Amino acid sequence: MPIVQLDEFLIDQIAAGEVVERPASVVKELLENALDAGARRIQIATAGGGKTLIRVTDDGRGVPKDELRLAVKRHCTSKLAGGLDKIMSLGFRGEALPSIGSVARLSLASRAEGASEAFEVKVEAGRCDGPMPAGLSKGTTVEVRDLFQSVPARLKFLKSDRAEASAITDIVRRSAIAFPGVRFELSGPDRSRLVLEAAAPDDPLARISDVVGKDFADNAVAIEAVREDVYLSGFAGLPSFDRGNSLAQYFYVNGRPVRDWMLVSALQGAYSDMMAKGRYPVAALFVELDPALVDVNVHPAKADVRFRDPQLVRGLIVGAIREAMATEGVRGSTVAASGLMARFSAGPKREPQEQAGRFDGFSPGAPDIAMKPRQSFGASNLAGYEATKRPMTPFDPASAAYRPFEAGAFTETTDRQVSSGFAEDGQTPFDAGLATEVFAGTADAAVVKSYPLGAAKAQLFENFILAETKDGLVLVDGHAAHERLVYERLKAALHGTQIASQMLLIPEIVDLSEGDADRLAEASEAFSVLGLHLERFGPGAIAVRETPAILGQCDAKRLVKDLAEELAEFGTGDSVRSRIDSVAATIACHGSVRTGRRLKPEEMNALLREMEVTPGSGTCNHGRPTFIELKRADLEALFKR
Structure with a gap:
């Protein structure tokens, strides 16, 4: 078949395949045009999930009569005065309106600033009619009907009206956060009305909270x-x-x-x-x-x-x-307090909730994303080590090359009384850290209650610490809180200096592509700080000389390949650090105070004081909250006072 020049209508339809993916794409493009025009009020109306009707009305600067036909032609724009290196507007390609007009019935009515009347053009099947007089007091109205009428096959790939309407709502919400001074109104027979009023300039959280x-x-x-x-x-x-x-x-x-x-x-x-x-x-x-x-x-x-x-x-x-x-500093979520209030309130008996899963380490490499829950980023095996795997050689703090804690912190006591319940034999002595100067029995009660987490009053179920503050109560999960403290201290010790490494008797040679080998060689100095020593071994290979001692026996070849993939994808290799942090988290979990351990008042207060000065103490290593705070007003509301 000979090479031929495609006609403009077919070119517009091909371009529409990238620009107009679904009705939400149309709304996004029209919103960008309205915002670029300086609109302060934008109204969006939809029907049939945007497949039947999309109408966007704004009070912006408008389009002059002699530019209306240009506005619906490909590669016509007023937003590229500074070139591609100085794009200061949301839109700039000049493809949106002609692409929409090639797959739907499009009408564009506008009244430019200072103009005495409004004009309108209509586009259908690639043919533009107008401009013709229209009734419009200010700004621009763009109406899109029968989306994908000229390419009905595309309709089969769209989701339900409700799903498409929800996608449009998400587009409007995201644009609203970026422009808090603009009023957005979204309505139509296929949805409930959404109005986002313009927020005050001195209240940046108002619009975000609305969304x-x-x-x-x-x-x-x-x-x-x-x-x-x-x-x-x-x-x-x-x-x-x-x-x-x-x-x-x-x-x-x-x-x-x-x-x-x-x-x-x-x-x-x-x-x-x-x-x-x-x-x-x-x-x-x-x-x-x-x-x-x-x-x-x-x-x-x-x-x-x-x-x-x-x-x-x-x-x-x-x-x-x-x-x-x-x-x-230490700060808990108000959502947890609301949940606790709901459980205190009278109501039907609730089924016991499923216990949270046991912590199995942090996924090294790129994190999970919403598109594929519980999978590594991009649905690839970027994170090479499964979190549930453990080093073959158990970590022994007493004989390890690097000992972040004092030796006494890992020794067992023989004169301690072990309480009943879930206490374990050989439980390590409780050590909350350095902030132990305030005890309930030795300091004024009012002074202790002035601290964010207050003064310890009791221990419930041999784990939960009940503390009183100036204006409420705090309930602390003792094991989870101490686990976070131990983990932060261990992590600071591990990453505060160069991590001890373990030399391999026979270097591990890893065959890679030349590009991956180059990237690893460039990052070798950063890896050496973490105890991983790499050397270039020919044009397409890397020699692993030493590995982090805290990892014990590890699959060096797989680790290096994972690092190479991360460097190619993100330009950074986090697998080593994530793996070390997961080991530190495991040590912290086993080295913290256990449920079933009865704490003395000074021990409980020492734990609270240390939580107040430890970053991230609001959650444990598992991500669960370590404490819940109830204000005095919440307690009074429970008793209807």
């Missing part, structure tokens, strides 16, 4: 950091304020809503040892940088971006969130 939920404001930590002219701001939820999927994660680059996997990975990495596996943090993060340092022209949908220095952005996100959580 994410009212509880977010009480469980969020402000994020603000800058590194090498890359500015990060926004809010991140407490580790105990989590969700079962990643739909409540919102990322914005220079005001543009994006769904970049590197940003998702960075957020999950920031919560890696503070959240349970299979749970996802809630956050709204805004990245601002020079437009020349980010490429938004990756895909016609403009949802993906590419950073010139992705590791700089990733490190900024991880570091800023961890620093914010540490600075915030």
Whole structure:
């Protein structure tokens, strides 16, 4: 068949396959045009999940009469004055309206600023009619009817009306967070009416709370950091304020809503040892940088971006969130308190809940994402080591090359009385840490209660610590809290200096591609700090000389291959650190105070004081909350006072 020139209508239909994936894609493109036009009020109406009708009305600057026909032609735009290196608008490709017009019936009515009347053009089957007079007081109205009428095969791949309507709602919510000063209204016969009023400029959390939920404001930590002219701001939820999927994660680059996997990975990495596996943090993060340092022209949908220095952005996100959580101090989720209030309230008997699974270590490498729950990032075997596997050689603190604790911390006592219940023989002496100067019996009670976690009053069921604060009660899970304290101290000791390594009698030679070998050789210095010593062994091989001693016997070949895959995908190799942290978590779990251990008042208060100064003490290594706080008003409400 000879090469022929395709006609414009067929070209538009081909382009529409990338730009117009579903009705939500149409709404996204029309919203971007309205926001670029400076709209302050936007109304969206849909019918049939957007397949029958999509109407977007705004009060923006409008389109002059002589530019209406250009607006619906391919590659016609007013937003590229600075070129692709200086994209300051949401839209810029000039493909949205002609692509929509090639697969639906499109009408565009607009009244430009200063114009005495409005005009309208209509596009159907690639033919444009107009402009013709229209009735419109201000701004622009775009109406799309019978989406995919010219390509009915595409309709078969769309989901139900309810699912498509839900996707449109998500698009509107994501845009609303980026533009809190704009009023959004979403209505139609296929949905309940949604109105997001314009938020005050001095209340950045108002719009986010309207979208994410009212509880977010009480469980969020402000994020603000800058590194090498890359500015990060926004809010991140407490580790105990989590969700079962990643739909409540919102990322914005220079005001543009994006769904970049590197940003998702960075957020999950920031919560890696503070959240349970299979749970996802809630956050709204805004990245601002020079437009020349980010490429938004990756895909016609403009949802993906590419950073010139992705590791700089990733490190900024991880570091800023961890620093914010540490600075915030001890703080529990209000959702846990609400759940406790509900259980205290009279009601029908509840079925016992399934006990949380035993901690099986952190998944090394890239984190899970909502698209495939409980699988490693990108549905690949990027994380090489299964978390349930343990080193073949048990870790012996007394004889290990690196001993982060004092020797006495691991010795057994013979004069201690072991209580009944779940106490274990040979339980290690309780050691809450350094902050032990405030005891219930030696300090004034009012002074002790002034601390965030208050003064210990009793131990319930030989595990839970009941403490009284100035304005309420705190219930602490003693084992979970002490486990977090031990883990943080062990982790700080492990990563505070170079980790001890174990030399292999015979170096392990790993055959790789030349590109993977180059990347590993460049990162070898960073790996050596973690106890993994690599050397180049020819053009396509790496020699493993030493491995981290704390890992015992490990599959060095598989570890190196996993690191090579991570470096190729993300530019960073976190498997070694994640593996070491998982071992530290296991040690902390077995070295912390057990359920069934009766604590003295000074021991309980020492635990509370240490929790107050330990980052991340609001959750244990499993991601479960370590304490629940009830205010005095909550208790009075239970008794209807």
